[in-house]
Amino acid sequence: MPLGDAIRRARLRRGWTQAQLAAEIGRSQPYVSQIERGRGGSPRDIERIRELLDLEPEPAAPERQLVAELEWDGPPQSVRSGWVMKTWQRPRPSGDFVLFRSHDSGDLTVVAVDVVGHGPRAAPIAIYLQGWVRGTCPASKALRADDLAERLHQELGDTGLAANYYVGVFRLIDAKRHLVSYEGTGQGYPPPLLIIAGSTAPSAPAPGSPASPPVRHDSLVPPWRLVIASDGLLRRLGAGHESEGKRSLLRWQTGTRREAFPARFLETEQRVTDDESFALLSWQRWDGTTRFDIENATERHRAYDLVKEAAAELDAAVAERIGHVLVEAFSNCARHAYPEGYGSVIVRWRREGDRFRVEVEDSGRGGAVEEGSGFATMRRWASVDYWKSGVNGLTVSLSTNVEGEDG
């Protein structure tokens, strides 16, 4: 029996109205109605309802439980799938490639290989290995990262060539690509994760020499970034000079000039197109996050105050602009995502150098289009850096800086 039906039956057995149950959990009646129709409810509220109505605990579902824990401790980690390129296109023979394998389960496997040696010699091996990875890593099932790496290692040994490689498996759930767990392993690409394809990293063993064991890293401590960079990206980052671009990435990755680089890096993220051969997976810790029910004006205004207060620590004018943006974003949620008048909204924010970023996420009706006066008003006050509309809801990420040049 669906959970919503079970809750309704248990409630009626007790002779409670939806309003009474809502009062018990400190929520509104429409919110309870929504849960009973199987359309939402926070894990904490549902757990509370289970206790109140003496319902059996939810059967073990490891992934869901993990998400609940993440929500309890902070924001879920989101992998921005829009930034992941499915193909790695090279204009000339090359010994490096990156493959992304999306699995039926929603998981994502990333395999990056840089065969040691110059292009004409390494390219046939790289092409062979791409086929091998595709065959070994079916869409129907994600292998364990160390298992896949071990097989790749053996395959490389058979070719007589050496390579730097990285295998990462991102276990994701739901349409919003929430990251549940991560495991990665590699050789020549030490953590923290940085991959520069097209490079000849010195740690790769010489062809024919005994291979060193892969380095395993099975957790991502935010903030983290997985960078897979092509020569073209490096040239752009280095203003036409590949080696300077690589140095910039390394400086950023190792922490030097940390303040100066990310802004430029973020600019680069905005220019990703299908024919560019680089990929980036990113998640950074948010400075704060809050969730509110759209129908509860007090909660909504509290969220507004929280974010604006955080923005004011950066700059008063930024806070003003963020305030204008927030009311429009919340209004859009009410009008478009939740026309029935109830539903929850998550707001996250963080400071990025002299910028302030805020993300507003609803779980309502997806399929929104980027038009209308709400967006026009938001654009007046901030940059709409990305918006992502899916079957379940819309996420809009906006930012503005101290100079206010976005308006």
Add this chain to the structure above:
Amino acid sequence: MADEIPDSIPYRVEEEKDAHAIVRFGRLVDHPRTAAHDEELRKLMERTLTVVCDFGGTEEVTSEWLRFLADLTSVAEEQGKRVTIVRLHEDIREGTVDALALRDRLRFYDSRDEALRA
């Protein structure tokens, strides 16, 4: 000093006389606009000559409220009446109102008295 307007409502009708009505808006006017809101304000406009919408304590107004007030202003003027916007924060005028191209459709005043005298 008038009571604070609770978070749960966008505005309160503070005064209604034959000649005018004063509607004071809350701090954050981000509430979903309902048919009941529309009807109340339209009827207020029909019963009086001037509706003064006082945004003196308002930090934010969403675009849908401003668009509605612009439409109400047009309807009022067709009937020889007025809907006025009082003490709306300059930031909102320069940003949101202009982004929506509503500046020419709304009637701005600096105070209630000024709006009533005009």
